[in-house]
Amino acid sequence: MVTDTQVWKLMDAYEKKASVTKAAMHADMDRKTASKYLQQGKLPSQIEKPVRSWRTREDPFDEDWPELALRLKDAPELEAKTLFEDLLERKPEHYEQGQLRTFQRKVKRWRAQMGPDKEVFFPQQHRAGEALQTDFTFANRLGITLGGEPFEHLLCNVVLPYSNWQCVTICRSESMAALSEGIQEAVFRLGRVPQFHQTDNSTAATHNLGSGKRAFNDTYLDLMRHLGMVARTIGIGKSEQNGDVESSNGALKRRLEQHLLLRESRDFDSIEAYRAFLEGVVTRANRTRERRFLEEFGAMKVLAVKRLPAYAELVVKVTSWSTIRVKYNSYSVPSRLIGERVVVRVWDERLEVWHAQSHQLSIERLVGRAGHLVDYRHVIWSMVQKPAAFERYRWREALFPTLTFRKAYDALSEQLDVRGASVEYLRVLHLAASTGQAEVERALELLLEAGGLKSADPVKKLVDKAPRTAPADVASMVPIVVDLKAYDSLLSPVEVSR
Incomplete structure (x- = not known):
């Protein structure tokens, strides 16, 4: 398609070179096309194109369309692909799979011209300081790692819809504890509260009444009463009613993605370091919303309660x-x-x-x-006395704290029968619980490298020989002698009048 810019170049080059061929080459255009535009003296956008009201080829679905249109009218929710597959099955000699896209376009035109009315969404005007919206969003696609380990988590996003000011906290699930932490972090950072708090129908705030409707949980209502907000929720399946915070979720993750690219690493030393990074990104975003935020801040009432524990x-x-x-x-x-x-x-x-x-x-x-x-330290004292329970213990895998311990059990199983391997491995695990897992693991590594493991005895010998760090002595506290004579010089005789 020829653009206005190309034609501008063409006309400019033609005025300078007076050659259609050279001007066409300069504008990266075919000579015949260039000649046409030079003769017309108009840009492509200025040329009125005739509206074509006829088809360039015969409609392959004309014969069956009255029946198909009737089916669409009776069941508007029918998808074009489903209808086409049914048509293909009934009349394989007339139609082929490659016509699906043509059929989908025909159905799309019918829906726009003859189909049922669609739901209309009405944009709403937000009032400053009226409401706070909260929503959870999954953040696993950000690829965050803590100390090299993948960190699966969600973000609790709390937004003031009028100004789009937001507060974000890290959480592991959509729990009431996470919801309480997110809401309180926002309002106590503001020092103010709006009239309403709005959330979706998550189980953190609501429960199923069994009739297709949901009601607020008592714990959530207690939190709202304490903070002085009125709870309200959106319709079931109506996420657009929470539109501001829903759209904010996407914007937040795009912003975080950009800052992670700038940082050139997605790994953090600790969750505290990741939290500081997140806070920095959100704070910078909030600075751009300051004017409308000040309007909201002035419209909200002062928060006059203490923070509740989020558990x-x-x-x-x-x-x-x-x-x-x-x-x-x-x-x-x-x-x-x-x-x-x-x-x-x-x-x-x-x-x-x-x-x-x-x-x-x-x-x-x-x-x-x-x-x-399951922590093996909690059960090993009993299991070492009941070794037969080990083989079929429901949570047996939890009794292998590291891969080295698993290798040690496998090595014992190669040398001993099932009961013998269980007895000796439980002795090793008992030693780890009573002395120290790191020391026992190091002894196991040495023995496995040396060629095998037949019992717990060599492990105990190595652990007993290993130097242990003695606890540091507590420094002796020397009593402080206070000399009060220094204060006597501050006193002077005062004559008391009678």
């Missing part, structure tokens, strides 16, 4: 397996707690186990369902 508390009983079940996942705990009821504080990224108001341990929280996280 939920559950009371669970420790099973005879030395495990607890929290949010559809299983976690091991010290066996001394078997039979006890413990309080579990469910944070977004961790669990805290408390017994009688005493903190027992913290555990990384699993994402998803039907998972398990």
Whole structure:
């Protein structure tokens, strides 16, 4: 297609060179085409093209179209591909697969000219300081790694729709703990709260009533009442009603992608380093929204409450397996707690186990369902006395803390029968729990490199011979002698009048 720029070049070159051939070459145009434009003296955009109202070839679907149009009218949701496949199956002698695209274009024209009315979306005017919108978005495609390990996570994006000011937090799942952390981080950073908080129908904020409708969770409503906001949600399946934060999700990830390219690395030393990077990117973006943000800031009411801890508390009983079940996942705990009821504080990224108001341990929280996280140190003291249980233990893979331990068990299995290998491996694992995993692993590596492993005894000998770092002595505290005589010089006799 010839452009206006080409014709400008053509006319300019023709005035200078007075040669159609040379001017056409200069404009990168065929000589006949150049001659036509020179004769007309107009740009392509100025030439009125006749509107063609006839087909250049016969419509292959004319014969069957009345029937097909009737089917589309009766069932507008029918897809063109489905309708064509049915037509091809019924009349293979008339049609072929290569006509699909032609048929899709014909159906598209029919829908535009004769089809049913489509849903109309109405743009809304946002009011300054009226609402806060929150949504979760997956960030795995950013390819973030922590210390070289892939970091699967989501971002909780909180947006003021009027100014597009945003606050972003890192989370592992769409949980109530993550939602609470994201909302509170935003409002306490602002020091203000709007009238409404709007979110979608995620399970973090709502639950199914069984009638196709959803209602707010009590925990979420308690948070809204505490912060002084009114909860509102969008229609089920109506993500466009949360349009500002939905579009902000895409813009946020594109912005992060660009800054990661500038950084020339997607690896971070820790989650704190990644959080600082994220905060820097969002802060720079918020600076461009300052004028409208100041309008919103002035329209919101002052936040006058304290921050709530972003966790939920559950009371669970420790099973005879030395495990607890929290949010559809299983976690091991010290066996001394078997039979006890413990309080579990469910944070977004961790669990805290408390017994009688005493903190027992913290555990990384699993994402998803039907998972398990078993620490061999919690069960080894019993299993070493019941070695037959090892072979079919439900979570046996958790008893191989590293690949070296797995190789050690395989080496023992080559030398001993099933029971013998289990007994000796459990002795090795018991040694790791009672002395130190790193020391035992190093001893296993040396023995495996030397040609094999037949029992736990050589491992224990190597560990016993290994030098151990003694704990540093606590420096003796010398009592401080305070000489109060120095203060006497500050005193002088004062005459008291009577």
